[in-house]
Amino acid sequence: MAKKRKEARTRRKQKKQQSKQKQNLIIAGIAVLVIGAFVLFGIRNQAGVYNERFDLEPIFGNPDAPVSIIEYGAYGCHACKQAHESGVLEKIVEEYDGQVNLIFRDIPIISPQYDFMTAQLAQCVLDQSNDLFWTFHDMLYTVARQSSSTREELVTNAGNLGIDTEALNTCYDAGTHVGTVRYDEQRGLDAGVRGTPTFFINGERLFNFSEDAFRQAINQALG
Secondary structure, three states, X not given: OHHHHHHHHHHHHHHHHHHHHHHHHHHHHHHHHHHHHHHHHHHHHHHHHHHHHHOOOOEEEOOOOOEEEEEEEOOOOHHHHHHHHHOHXXXXXXXXXXXXXXXXXXXXXXXXXXXXXXHHXXXXXXXXXXXXXXXXXXXXHHOOOOOOOOHHHHHHHHHHOOOOHHHHHHHHHOOOOHHHHHHHHHHHHHOOOOOOOEEEEOOEEEXXXXXXXXXXXXXXXXX
16 A cells, blocks of 8 residues: 555656646746747837838939939048049039939948948938038048048037037947948948949949949930
């Protein structure tokens, strides 16, 4: 009898342990589902916020123009500086009044640390206004010391241009446009951009940066 009672107690103990293990597994499963839901919800919310901002492009010229010149550039890029100083792009946009615009996208691959810092600042300025963006953009290619100007110097210059420096610093310190710059960079890499400046006209890559090459590509895009 004693042996049977012992066996019965052992069986009851085993059943309790099995039941407890099942409960633990159920609880663990619920916890994983809850955590996964929170993570997924957070990612979707974050993506929604970023995607809304990604759609905001700095546009020089008529936003509704049928032809867009997209420039992938870096603020530490000497060739970009030369292209800017030549005035060709501004001249082309003005020449095709209302039919062509210029869009600038960041690809910080020349002097990465400087390029990434200036690109974030420029995106923060874009939050203030499109016109201020282009004013700041011009300053980065004319007044700033390429690849060596400090953030403090650039913010001071921004203040001299009428940009709200308090908002600029707050935006930058919060890392607001780290994702925005990385998004532009990835778009460029996906499009095969490996150097700057690289231009696309209505999605077609331009390999010759002369005025005539721009005109020919634009005329073709206009049909």
